[in-house]
Amino acid sequence: MLQNITVTPSRRSLEFGIYRDGDNNLDAIQEATLAQALRTSASDGRIEFTIEDTTRLRADGDAIASGKLHTERYSIADGDVANVHVGKADTMSDEANLARFVARTLDNAQASGTKQTWIDLVDHGGGDSGGLETRDGSCMSMPDIAKAIADGVALHAAAHPEDAGRGVDGVVANQCLMDTMGFADALSQAGVQYLAASPETMLAPGVPSDVAHAIASNENDRAAMAKSVVSDVMRAKYAAAAFDVLDLDPAKIGRAEAAIKRLNDDAAGEAASNGVRQVLREDAGAVDGMVRFPDAPKDMPWHADRPAIAFYDRLASDGRLDDSLRTDARDAAGAVRNLVLAHRERKDFTPFGDADYSDAAGPTVHLPTTRHQIDPWAGAGISETDNAFYRKVDEDAMTRVLA
Secondary structure, three states, X not given: OOOOOOOOOOOOOEEEEEEEEOOOOOHHHHOHHHHHHHHHHHHOOOEEEEEEEEEOEOOOOOOEOOOOOEEEEEEEEOOEEEEEEEEEOOOOOOHHHHHHHHHHHHHHHHHHOOOXXXXXXXXXXXXXXXXXXXXXXXXXXXXXXXXXXXXXXXXXXXXXXXXXXXXXXXXEEEOOOOOEHHHHHHHHHOXXXXXXXOOOOEOOOOOOOOHHHHHHOOOOOHHHHHHHHHHHHHHOOOOEOEEEXXXXXXXXXXXXXXXXXXXXXXXXXXXXXXXXXXXHHHHHHOOOOEOOOOOOOOOOHHHHEEEHHHHHHHHHOOOOOOHHHHHHHHHHHHHHHOOEEEEXXXXXXXXXXXXXXXXXXXXXXXXXXXXXXXXOOHHHOOOOOOOHHHHHOOHHHHHHHHO
16 A cells, blocks of 8 residues: 555546456456556546456466466556556455455545545456355355455555545446345445446456446436446447446435335235235246346356346235235335436347346345255355345345245
8 A cells, every 4th residue: 555645636536446356267358357447548537547457367468478377456547557566366355455455546546636436346246145256166255345345445544544534436346246235235334335236147358447437427427427337338248138336325225125124024924824925926936036048057046136126016016915015015116226326238138048137127136936046055155145134124034935
């Protein structure tokens, strides 16, 4: 981290940190995000990129070198690369390492005088089970990712109390399945204002780094920013089947969670009467989970991750349920919908066998309809239920009804 910071008048408005974990099969293809950053910076001087890249590629990314994993740290601005440091490979799925990167990005933001700071997490992702794949093929847990961001903000504030009000404004999850209520809750608790993510699997390289231009161009209009970010992602060929930008305002998150908890508790209370359990199970089963590509193994946990709004809307319109449950569902759908600043989805996605994603708007919730869908990879350390959101909204109550 920077020890002495002198702030000079700056034309920059955005510090965009790219944290790329290339210690796996995505190394070569996701390098494109760095080339995109270089091009974006050359055309938009308002943006500075802070990069941490663990890779087996050459520094220019054009070819595989000796195959030795290493970490490169540098900055990109005005089409130039500077402050290059190459060293031994960092453990990118380590919470402390991510926290140091966040602090370094905030240090650079202070030095550049930028108004906003965003972090782009680039690797495999697994929804509420986490992301930033570990060396053993598991994931860095979603709560740990959020804690690392909060810890990085605290590191920066401790080193630079004069800039203690600076934080991470937004997180871009260039990872599969990270548009979830659980991740939204955790990031909101960490002080993050926006989450840009897909509820589905993404095709690498995924989110183009020129979304930084969309953010910098709309710093005073969050609705326009969100719409532009989603447009950039969905315009990229086959990047995503669906994509959202969520508003993580704590009050909005709190209202959504209160509505979901009320629905879950009331559903559990009524499940034993008049066939309610069967109706709820039918409605959940009618909403396809993620992922939807034809060759997806049946034991993948994300088959049980269903778009929350689609599920709650279905309950709200089901005349077989009583008015109280339908009202609960309507309230939950409205509160979750209120988090979505912008979204787009495809009615058919060619790479995934023309699967229909027309209902994939907004974040997902873990809604298993069989016992086998409840954390099927828990034995490998991958859990979608071990998080604060799941506990706060009594999601286990709904799980007992559905599964």
